[in-house]
Amino acid sequence: MVEKALSLLILEDDPDDAELAVKQLEREGINLKWNRVDTEEGFRKALTEKPDLILADYRLPSFDGRAALQIREQIAPEIPLIIVSGVIGEDVAVECMKSGATDYVLKDRLSRLAPLVKRTIKEAKACRECKQTEDALLQSEKKLWSILNSMTDFCYIVSKDYEIEFMNKALMERLGDQTGNICYKAIFDRETPCPWSKSGDVQKGATARWEQYLPKLESTFEIIDSPLINKDGTISKLGIWRDISKRKQAEQKLRETLDYLENLINHTNAPVIVWDPEFRITLFNNAFQRLTGYTADEVIGRELRMLFPEGSRRESLNKITRTLSGEYWKSVEIPILRKNGDVRHLLCNSANLYADNGTTLISTIVQGIDITQQKHLEAQLRQAQKMEAIGTLAGGIAHDFNNILFAVIGYTELALDEAPKETSLQSNLQEVLKAGHRAKDLVKQILTFSRQAENQLQPVQVKLIVKEALKMLRASLPTTIKISQNIQSDSMVLADPTQIHQVLINLCTNAAHAMRDRGGLLEVSLHNTRMSSSPQEQFGVSNSELEQDDKQSAFQNPHSEIGLGPGPYMKLTVSDTGHGMPPDVLERVFDPFFTTKEQGEGTGMGLSVVHGIVKILGGAITVNSEPGKGSTFEI
Template structure:
């Protein structure tokens, strides 16, 4: 900066030498200012001038910066992608950017953007007014999800952010203005709504998955088969109640155990996981927690997932099936035996009728021949032997007819105790002295519906067989026990003997003979089957007993062990 020219001050102090001095009276002597004080004043003035120029420079820079900031604010205000507006304290819109005009006044026919509150819905108006009051007091505020009505069919939902602006005009009062920014939440609300729907759908899927898991758990827990799930390490992860009952082990104890603990052979089937998704392993031997073996039918299913592989083992207990099959085989054997005996009986009955007619002719002619013989004739002895053999043949025919008779007998109310006592008198007459006969009859036995003659015949046949068994073992001494008691057969015995439910009088004949083996027990009721030497037995005694019990709707049970004697029990239904 050039220095200011202050030479006029020096010229004023020193007048020109060429000018003539006027003649004046001599003034009084006055004091002149010293030359140093003027120079100091000039220097001070120059310093002040330099400071003023520096302040002017700072002022011009500040003004330039302010103008630049104002231009940037205007540019930002105009180009920011938000609806911005400046509102005074009377709700008049002082300034609004283009985004605000496009949002609040899409067309020229729409309401002009001169005030903000007319656009606010009646529902949100109290919240917006409260927000302005808060901004006036605290400097800023915001209110969310405000609905702005642009047109009858156009609405904007956005968040309103308010900031207080204080304006000064000279010495006048402070003017309050508010910078309002409207952030359109329409896309965000749509996204939020989509997220809510997605969350609801996810929640529904989770609930469905949870319900599916519950149903699966209920199915597994209520399944009649044992279900065991094994992880890729061969350890049990699921053990349903049926498995706990089958293997006699609680689920808490079984979880984490290896599969070999219960199914040693099934563990080898895990090698099939690489070949198929399921396999039927058939019948296997399983082990309970107490090391008891049982037969089971096993199937496996293999599943691959992100965590590895899971093997599901299905085990079905075959104990009941095997018992049912054994019982069925037993019933089938009884049915075949019954059919065979019925066929044999029918055949024997036909033969017996014809043979009985022949015997009648023989015995009749024997009687006529005996009448024609003189006493002491040697022919008479031969006729007596013929008569004896004929009568024995007639008794045999009667047994055959009794065995083969299919029509129901003439049954009446009979006391088994009386029938047994009558039979006892006949037995004691013919019983060898070395064989003891004991009777144990329960007092007060109810009557049964029976044919007394056939019951007596059955008891006689059983006791006769007992005597022959004792004598056949090589020992002359022995005992026969006849018992009678009221019983109620259990279900298994009833099914095995074909007895109807109810009470029965059980008549038992127990001997101390040698007993019978299994092969003999299977054939004792076959007609003409006997273990006696030739000529000593007909093989019809037990067949007749079997026929008697069949016609009386009862049953016969045999228990015999070699060396421990035999026990025959006849079940007669009680008379209701």
């Protein structure tokens, strides 16, 4: 890149002297674009073009260097000016420096000129940058004061000695201009600092936020005190007060209303429960306490999930989550877990309570009817009907079988009477008779068969499958590949254990293949995670219903990218230190029949099958890999 030429203005009546100065500078490698003037009019005009530097002779026929300094100060004071003179006394030089000259050099010592010009240009650049910074800071300060003065909140700045340094317009209109006064005296009519003051915290660099009723202003304020560092290093306090009196009154009114409703609800015989938008129980009436065996103190503030049996928790939480979007229940059946472990069934109706704006959800209230006994009666009726149907079917089967068996057994017994003793015929007929009696017993079992059973989904503890698979892999992998496992989850997922085993084996086998030449480390971890922390998503539904708190970070990828809904998940990570994958391979890694292995070493279906299994189980799989840095699969 070509260096920008230095724009030089020379105030000199002798063209030869100007040429000499220019040659001296060019000899020192300074790239110049210069202009010479020798009159005041020419000097003024040239200054408007903003040169980078001025070289001025002290004595000219029409005016001198001191006059040139004065003109420069009027038009362009930021441009450095160096006096170049044949004869100049020390006293004159000092006066010129006092008048604004950057420096001076004698014409018979022009060897000093180039170093002086370089230093001057460098200093001028630094000065301009400093000036720009100061101007930007000044503009920022002006903008800050403008913002503070436009705020409807009260705002002031107080020094560490409690002196008011600034009050915004809103506060001045309320209290008058108290700038320069001691804040606790001027604002609060106190002789000592306010006991609620957070100035000590602010002086330590902390921001304090709290609510305070201020008697003089007859209002409750939300107060934010923040440290404001001054140029001298001292710390002032920036205080912002927001009047929240109306909000506090509304909150009090709401509390009174809720107290009234709570008292009313507690005296109804129907079980009633109320929860907030974060699914924490806020009301638990007496009837609900009798139903569950819990006291109100045991459940208030806790999450709703504690009241749901594990087997139906997923479905119940799904129904509850939908109430956030305005859905209400009408005769919805919800199983409830009692304190002693029994399960009761409620037929529930719900309603949402909104704030005055009609959109902000405050609470959801649910009233239920205990239908447990009714369900038991219905189950008994269904069982009786089933038994009746089985009995009818069995009677018909027994009738036909008995007719057949009567002939088989009867004729076999007659044949046995006529069969020669101790012959194969007699032995064969005895076996036929035994089979006939076994068939008779089978008919009897069909007639008496009846049992009650419910089909249950069986949860799978993934950690057991992981440990079993890694144990098997250890025996088959070379000793150059080390295995590290970090199993932190004891939770269950609803899945086929064979499929989970297949997923892990495929991933670990691929990892081992990537490290077979130089060895490396195969890491497998398993822990619980949650896709998001908002209340709706905490209770979202997924293929897994994890009981532990989320103590691990969520996927690095946003769930909008990996296609997962919000809620708790189990995360399986398999990583290796192998050769990694380039971007073009990474893009196709899950494609069916795509493989980078040699012919006969793989079909290209392993990761495709893994991807399919993960999707079937309601999960997602991501992969991160770079050439030479290994690969990491997260499920």
